[in-house]
Amino acid sequence: MPNERLRALMASGGWTHATLAEKAGVDPKSVERWVNLGRTPRRVTALQAAEILGEDVYALWPALRQARAARAVSPELVALYEQRADLPASTYVDLFAQAQECIDVLVYAAVFLHEAYPRLNDLIRERAAEGCAVRIAIGDADSENVRQRGEEERFGHGIESRCRLALMHYRPLLGTPGIELRTHGTTLYNSLYRADDQVLVNTHVFGVNAYGAPVWHLRRNASGGMFDAYADSFEAVWDKATPVQQD
CATH class of the missing domain: 1.10.260.40 (lambda repressor-like DNA-binding domains)
Structure with missing residues (x-):
């Protein structure tokens, strides 16, 4: 017809x-x-x-x-974890280790990565040396949105201090070709850990610390899908973020 x-x-x-x-x-x-x-x-x-x-x-x-x-399940959904705490650090490490073109990280702090895998900076340097473009956006500890998140999660100044700790962890990467580090003060709806066409999306739930919130593992299936929606959100934050200067 x-x-x-x-x-x-x-x-x-x-x-x-x-x-x-x-x-x-x-x-x-x-x-x-x-x-x-x-x-x-x-x-x-x-x-x-x-x-x-x-x-x-x-x-x-x-x-x-x-x-x-x-359709009950998106073709882009690889796995769904009930909470971030269910994922071993090796999940993130393996994801980044496979990256050939880009690694994008959008978080407030996520210091659990460095705590669980002390060689994280070395891994990031290795990927950058192989031509992988690395962009890391962490929370501005002095921003109102970071302070507000601490209150909502009943974490007080914990998030602010962890943002400062995250900056300390990533600061040694400054000046490395292919690696950019910025701080942002946006309302963070999701933490993103992207490697090429895969991304781990740690959703945020009001009043719940990020480790207790779900994680989507997505693989890009076609343009305009869920993966691209999160990739676009990273770009929007990155454009507003402030480059961290070397001391």
Whole structure:
């Protein structure tokens, strides 16, 4: 059955199968099948096409709403841990050791990594020496959001002091080619530990210390998915973060 809503929308906007296909990065025959045969594109492609056309994706392809409700697990989800404390330090170490292109860390402190694996800085230097770009963003101990997090987790000044300790741990990396260190004062909704196309997402729960909150292990499956959402959030914080200067 033809997708008459899509056909009418394209006609009103002056879109042809070829022009929409070029903009959406697909073959013109695919667009023709969307229109004439009522085919539903992949979710990522559908979202992109809907944005191009300025229409709600579910209005164009209602089947996507049903498919989303029926799918219980994202294809990007590798594992789900009930709390960060369930993960051994080797999980993070192995993730970083496999990185070839990038390592991104967004936390307030996460000093448990250095405490559990004293060679962390050496590992980071080794990856950087192999051409891996490393970016580490830790909490600004003097920021209001860090202070507030301490109150919410009933941790007092503990988080502030751990942010300062984290800075002490990472400071020796300053000046190493390929490694950047910044501090941020954002509201931290998730701690992120990324290596190339994999990321460990330590979610934050109000009133719960990070070690007691869940962790998602995601692997990038396609553009526009869960992985990219977290990767984009890292970029947003990184852009606002302050580079740490060498003494």
